[in-house]
Amino acid sequence: MNRIGRWARRWYRAWRASRLGTRLAFGLGALSLVVFAIVGALTVELMHDYLNRRLDEQLKTSQVAQVPHLRESKDNPEVVYSWYSAVFDVREGHAVPQPGSTLPNDVRPLAQVAEEATSGDLFRTIALPGQGSYRVRACPVETSQNGTGTVLLSAAPQADLDNTVRQLMLIEVIAFLIALAILVVAGRVVLRRGLRPLSDMAGTAHDIASHDLTATADLPVRASGTGGGAEVEELRTAFNLMLSHIESSLAARTEANDRLRRFVADASHELRTPLTSIRGYADLFRYAAANEPEEREAHLEKIRAETARMSVLVDDLLLLARLDARDVEPPVRPQRMDLTEIAAAAADAFRAGRPGHPLTVSIPEEPVLLHADPARLRQVLDNLLANAAVHTAEGTPVELAVTATDGMAVATVTDAGPGISAEDQQRIFDRFYRVDNSRTRAAGGTGLGLSVVHSLVVEHGGTVSLESRPGRTVFTVRLPLSS
Structure with missing residues (x-):
C-alpha cells in the first residue's frame, strides 16, 4: 500500500507540474473515455436484448406453426x-x-x-x-x-448471438480508441493554439522581470495579439491595465523619491544658511561682549533676524508636511467666513509693510461667504502679495481683486512687473523653486511661498493659476462658495 501511495503521489506531482494544455487535453480524453464506455455499454446491452428478443420471436413463430400439425399427425x-x-x-x-x-x-x-x-x-x-x-x-x-x-x-x-455481440464490442472498442486518440491529439493542438495568448502574456511578464525597474519606471512591453476568445481578451485587457497601473505607480514613487531628495537637499541648504549666519553672529557677539560692548545689541538684532527667517522656513515646512499627511492632523479648520474681510485685512497689512508698492483694492460691498479656514486664506493672500512685491521693482503697482461668479469666489493678485517666463511658469508652484534659479536670498524668499499657496488652495477644494507676460502677472485663486 505504501508503494502504491508513493507512486500515486509522484504521478500527482508530475500531473500538477505538466502544462495546462496537456492537462486539459488528457482531462478531456478521460471524460470522453467515460462517455465512450457508458455509450458502448448501453449499445452492447441494447443490441444483446434486441437479438434475444428476435431469437425468442423466431422460436415462438416456429413452434406456433408446428403445434397444429403435431396435434393431428403425431x-x-x-x-x-x-x-x-x-x-x-x-x-x-x-x-x-x-x-x-x-x-x-x-x-x-x-x-x-x-x-x-x-x-x-x-x-x-x-x-x-x-x-x-x-x-x-x-x-x-x-x-x-x-x-x-x-x-x-x-x-x-x-x-x-454472443459472437455478434463480441464483434460489436470489439468494433466499438477500436472505434472509440481511434476517436479518443484523435480527440486527444486534436484537442491538444486546439488548446495549444487557444492558450497561446496566455503564453504570450507569460513572455511579457518575463520581459518585464528582465527590466531594471530601479533605473526607470517605464514598462515598454504590453500583452499584444488577438484571439483566444472573450475570456482571454478580458484577461489581456486586465493584464495591460495592471501594467499601466504598475507603471504609473512606479512613476509616482520615482517622482516622490526625487521630490523628497530635492526637498531634503533644499531644506538642508535653506536651514544651513541662517544657521551659519547665527553661528557667525554668535561668534562676533562673543568677541564684541569681551572687547566692544557697544556692538552687542547690533549682533543680537542680527541673530534675532536670522532666527525669525529660520522660524518662517520651519513653519512653512511643517505646514507642507501637515498638508501632505492630512490623516495625521487636520491641516485646516474650516468655518463660515467672509472673503472680503480677509482681503481687506491683507491689503491693510501690505500697505503698512510695503509702502513702496502702490496697491489697488477691488472688493464687492456684499459679503463673499466661504467655508474655509480664515487664517490659512489670509496666509494665501499675504504670500501672493508678498511675492508680487519681492519680485518687482520699487513703485510697481499691485492690484488685489475679489469677485463671486458661477458659484466660485475668485481672488486675483496682479502686478505690472517684468513677468515670468514660460519655462518658469511650469514649475512656479514647486517647492524651493525660485525664478532666479539660484540658492541665494538676494532675489527672493525660500521658494516655499507659492508652494504653500498651491497646497492650501487645493486643500480647500479650489485651484490657483498663473498668467504672465512682460508687464502683467496675474495669480488667480478660485474657491467654492458656501452653500
Missing part, C-alpha cells in the same frame, strides 16, 4: 436451422423424448424444461454440457389437467 417436429427440436411425453412428472427427435447426447437439461411446460409456454436459457448456452422455448401440444401430455421443445444456440 409426426416428429420440423428441424429449423441448427436448432434442437423434440416432442416430449410427460408422464407422472417425467419427460421422455419421442423417437426421431433431434436432441443432444445429454437431454436432462431439456427434459427439465419440458417437465415445467405442461402448464404453459415458457422460455429458458440453459447451458448444455460441451455445447454452450442455448435459448429454449417449450409449449404444450396436448396436456391434461393432471399434468400429463406432450410438449414441443425447441432449443436455439446462442453462440451466433
Whole structure:
C-alpha cells in the first residue's frame, strides 16, 4: 500500500507540474473515455436484448406453426436451422423424448424444461454440457389437467448471438480508441493554439522581470495579439491595465523619491544658511561682549533676524508636511467666513509693510461667504502679495481683486512687473523653486511661498493659476462658495 501511495503521489506531482494544455487535453480524453464506455455499454446491452428478443420471436413463430400439425399427425417436429427440436411425453412428472427427435447426447437439461411446460409456454436459457448456452422455448401440444401430455421443445444456440455481440464490442472498442486518440491529439493542438495568448502574456511578464525597474519606471512591453476568445481578451485587457497601473505607480514613487531628495537637499541648504549666519553672529557677539560692548545689541538684532527667517522656513515646512499627511492632523479648520474681510485685512497689512508698492483694492460691498479656514486664506493672500512685491521693482503697482461668479469666489493678485517666463511658469508652484534659479536670498524668499499657496488652495477644494507676460502677472485663486 505504501508503494502504491508513493507512486500515486509522484504521478500527482508530475500531473500538477505538466502544462495546462496537456492537462486539459488528457482531462478531456478521460471524460470522453467515460462517455465512450457508458455509450458502448448501453449499445452492447441494447443490441444483446434486441437479438434475444428476435431469437425468442423466431422460436415462438416456429413452434406456433408446428403445434397444429403435431396435434393431428403425431409426426416428429420440423428441424429449423441448427436448432434442437423434440416432442416430449410427460408422464407422472417425467419427460421422455419421442423417437426421431433431434436432441443432444445429454437431454436432462431439456427434459427439465419440458417437465415445467405442461402448464404453459415458457422460455429458458440453459447451458448444455460441451455445447454452450442455448435459448429454449417449450409449449404444450396436448396436456391434461393432471399434468400429463406432450410438449414441443425447441432449443436455439446462442453462440451466433454472443459472437455478434463480441464483434460489436470489439468494433466499438477500436472505434472509440481511434476517436479518443484523435480527440486527444486534436484537442491538444486546439488548446495549444487557444492558450497561446496566455503564453504570450507569460513572455511579457518575463520581459518585464528582465527590466531594471530601479533605473526607470517605464514598462515598454504590453500583452499584444488577438484571439483566444472573450475570456482571454478580458484577461489581456486586465493584464495591460495592471501594467499601466504598475507603471504609473512606479512613476509616482520615482517622482516622490526625487521630490523628497530635492526637498531634503533644499531644506538642508535653506536651514544651513541662517544657521551659519547665527553661528557667525554668535561668534562676533562673543568677541564684541569681551572687547566692544557697544556692538552687542547690533549682533543680537542680527541673530534675532536670522532666527525669525529660520522660524518662517520651519513653519512653512511643517505646514507642507501637515498638508501632505492630512490623516495625521487636520491641516485646516474650516468655518463660515467672509472673503472680503480677509482681503481687506491683507491689503491693510501690505500697505503698512510695503509702502513702496502702490496697491489697488477691488472688493464687492456684499459679503463673499466661504467655508474655509480664515487664517490659512489670509496666509494665501499675504504670500501672493508678498511675492508680487519681492519680485518687482520699487513703485510697481499691485492690484488685489475679489469677485463671486458661477458659484466660485475668485481672488486675483496682479502686478505690472517684468513677468515670468514660460519655462518658469511650469514649475512656479514647486517647492524651493525660485525664478532666479539660484540658492541665494538676494532675489527672493525660500521658494516655499507659492508652494504653500498651491497646497492650501487645493486643500480647500479650489485651484490657483498663473498668467504672465512682460508687464502683467496675474495669480488667480478660485474657491467654492458656501452653500
